[in-house]
Amino acid sequence: MGEDKGYALATGESGAYRLQILNAIHQPYTEFLMQRVGLKEGMRVADIGCGTGNVSFMMASIVGQSGSVSGVDMSEAQLDIARSQVAVLNLKNVEFTCGSAYDTKLPKEFFDIVYCRFLLMHLHHPVNALVEMRSLLKPGGLLVCEEADFSTAFCEPSFSAHDRCYEMLIALALERGSNFCMGTILYQHFQDAGFSTREMSFVQPVAIRPESKRLVDLSMKEALSAVIEAGLATPEEMKQTITQLKVLASDETTIFGIARVTQIWARK
Numbered sequence: 001m002g003e004d005k006g007y008a009l010a011t012g013e014s015g016a017y018r019l020q021i022l023n024a025i026h027q028p029y030t031e032f033l034m035q036r037v038g039l040k041e042g043m044r045v046a047d048i049g050c051g052t053g054n055v056s057f058m059m060a061s062i063v064g065q066s067g068s069v070s071g072v073d074m075s076e077a078q079l080d081i082a083r084s085q086v087a088v089l090n091l092k093n094v095e096f097t098c099g100s101a102y103d104t105k106l107p108k109e110f111f112d113i114v115y116c117r118f119l120l121m122h123l124h125h126p127v128n129a130l131v132e133m134r135s136l137l138k139p140g141g142l143l144v145c146e147e148a149d150f151s152t153a154f155c156e157p158s159f160s161a162h163d164r165c166y167e168m169l170i171a172l173a174l175e176r177g178s179n180f181c182m183g184t185i186l187y188q189h190f191q192d193a194g195f196s197t198r199e200m201s202f203v204q205p206v207a208i209r210p211e212s213k214r215l216v217d218l219s220m221k222e223a224l225s226a227v228i229e230a231g232l233a234t235p236e237e238m239k240q241t242i243t244q245l246k247v248l249a250s251d252e253t254t255i256f257g258i259a260r261v262t263q264i265w266a267r268k
């Protein structure tokens with residue numbers, strides 16, 4: 001089996017601001033999804049590829065002291081930030097461990113809900129990660145995933161720098177053996193991981209305010225070295241694209257359609 005080429009974006013302090021913007025955009029939809037699938041007090045939850053822990057904290061507030069959240073990420077830099085928040089918030093029901101989505105080392109058949117957001121799109125073998133996540137669920141437990149489809153992002157009115165940015169990110173993922181256009185394919189991936197019955201929906205947030213629209217130039221900036229190394233753009237083109245995207249973000253007459261998110265869940 002081919003190896004993952006690793007996470008192409010920034011981790012730790014340099015990526016935390018982008019993840020904060022990302023979370024501000026997606027949190028309302030994630031919260032609604034968690035209500036819809038029945039996350040409640042007392043549940044045991046795992047958040048795989050938890051990053052700096054934004055969703056883990058939201059879920060911890062719902063499951064309360066009688067429940068627990070176990071976050072796993074392969075980046076210690078992301079987890080350092082997550083753990084510093086645990087200390088600040090004095091949370092007793094969340095813990096974070098460093099590990100791979102393919103082999104989390106979490107207890108098997110233990111969790112009521114296993115969740116991941118914007119993780120599978122970075123992986124070379126998403127089905128293998130789903131099989132691992134399935135193994136963590138108690139019989140009857142729910143696997144819940146949210147992944148993005150970059151081919152659906154848009155700018156209105158349209159601007160070439162915006163479209164070029166997504167074109168480069170999609171090509172970068174392909175070059176690395178991952179998939180930034182994870183839409184309907186997730187339905188098949190869930191079946192391949194052993195789930196026969198699945199529920200699915202799409203959400204597409206729209207960014208209007210400049211601070212939300214910064215998500216796009218910050219993502220491009222984080223991918224800069226990987227895009228250049230892959231020969232997908234010159235440093236000059238990257239510099240120009242990032243500058244144009246920044247100007248576009250502050251232009252109050254444009255709106256950004258953030259990449260549509262596939263929400264999918266299934267019971268073991």
Ligand SMILES: C[S@@+](CC[C@H](N)C(=O)[O-])C[C@H]1O[C@@H](n2cnc3c(N)ncnc32)[C@H](O)[C@@H]1O
Pocket residue numbers: 004006007011019022023048049050051052053054055072073074075078099100101102116117118119122123
């Ligand atoms: C885009 S971030 C999403 C973070 C978080 N789920 C959220 O929505 O805010 C993707 C995260 O997946 C982690 N990651 C990537 N590949 C991984 C792997 N094979 N195993 C565990 N974590 C991984 C990265 O370190 C990063 O923190």
